[in-house]
Amino acid sequence: MKRTAKRAWAALATGAAGAAIVIALPLPQASAAAVGTADGYASSNGGTTGGNGGTTVRATTGTQIHQALCSRASSSTPITIEVSGTINHGNTTKVSGDSCNTAADKIELKEISNVTIIGVGGGAVFDQLGIHIRDSRNIIIQNVTVRNVKKSGSPTSNGGDAIGMESTVRNVWVDHVTLEASGGESEGFDGLFDMKDDTQYVTLSYSILRNSGRGGLIGSSESDTGNSFITFHHNRYENIDSRTPLLRGGIAHIYNNYYYQLHESGINSRAGARAKVENNYFEDSKDVLGTFYTDAAGYWQVAGNVLDNVTWSSPGTDNKPAGPNLTSTTSVSVPYSYRLDGGSCVPGVVRQTAGANTGIRTSNGSCSTTGPQPTTPNPTTPNPTTPNPTTPPPTQPSGTNLSLTGGADGSSKASGTSYGNVKDGNLSTYWSPSSATGSISIKWSAATTVSRITIREASGGGSITAYRVLNADTGAVLKTGSGSGAISFAATSLKKVTFEITGASSAPRIAEFETYAS
16 A cells, blocks of 8 residues: 655643643654445445545554544544554543544544544554444444443443444444454443444445344334445354344345354344345354344345354244245345355355454455455564563464354453453453452353363463363363463363463463364
8 A cells, every 4th residue: 555654643732721732743654545445335325435535643542543533624624543552441531622522431433524443553452442423424444353342340331332323324334343242231241333313324344243142233223213224245243142233124235244153133124124135154043034022024135145054933923033944025226336255155255354454355256355465563563462472372273263252251350451352363462360360261152062272371471380270160170280372171061161370470461262172
């Protein structure tokens, strides 16, 4: 991508009287725009261009993101904000100005337009901090991770939604993002991707939504049916209970998505909603399409979908599954052109393209991918949370890391860390106990056979001098030892496995807690 000259942006300082003053600070070289062009319904209604053509700035804190918005000449002045590092409650404060309306407990995109937020460098992670879009238009969010946003417990943010839109929102493109939680409503989480109160012309593409009770909704109630024209394509929904998405009224186009382990229901079309559902791949899931939990019917047009080990419940007054023999109940026309991969190749294409830090690769519409390779952090700039380079990581076991489809919990955690960090596939994030000892667990909704775990540590923590691996269902000790790496034991069927640190020189940092069947 072509690089532009260095730019400056506004940072806030506090004067003697406590008033906010603006100081110009130099900014590293920054690129000029989001990668690619918005498609789907986000390309309609005049299109979605975000901050293209405006100033480009860098931000490493949530406060700096808000400062960038508030430093514009007006609330519609185009701006691209390149974000890197971890954005959390500790570095996100409210900033005031004529061109913004921000808040301290979320990234607030309110009453603004023409903005792009894009992750760069080694990645951008919004940790326990949601992105809220309200009364805004022409917004692009690309190549970021938003995780573990809670509506109850501590800290809370954005009503528990990773990305939430409400109140007259138009033209939003969310692309190549990873949205994840570590449980459902009982654990304090809500939706990963919610739209309500007159939100229209939105595309969610090449993204991962996982480990949550609720994938997302369009419409907050049976009377909130003014939300419409939403496209979902080439996304991976994994280990989700329901709402992939929940549609109340309006029109949605849902194609080339990969659905894996939907536990209760999937695409829930209700209250007159009409969904065009084509060439998706559904695997190891239940009730992947239909009208559920209401007698207010919705409708669907289906073609080319693949059902791989999908089960269906019996129809009832408030339960109208579309299967096992999928049949269209409406017809939906879309106003844009699009490239449609064959349903059978969708898992492979989505695995290569979806999510943050995957190189913003896309499908070429012929079951193969195109685009740049993933970027990595500058090798000359050490990352304090990466594994100690003098200690090679453990050998990768064969098979699938079962933790990726499970949840996580544990004992008290150190400030700034999260249980979900041990199962996000990212060695630069970690969980740490609040003292030298503690426990971290991986859990599943159904019994899972495990015979090996791998504990990967991040640098900067204390060495583990003693541990126990427990079958948390029964309390049985499966293994004891010291250190980290690959740990094998007799194959055990369980719903929860615990790594209990009983001795360490200081609080360890667990980057990944991987689990394997063999």
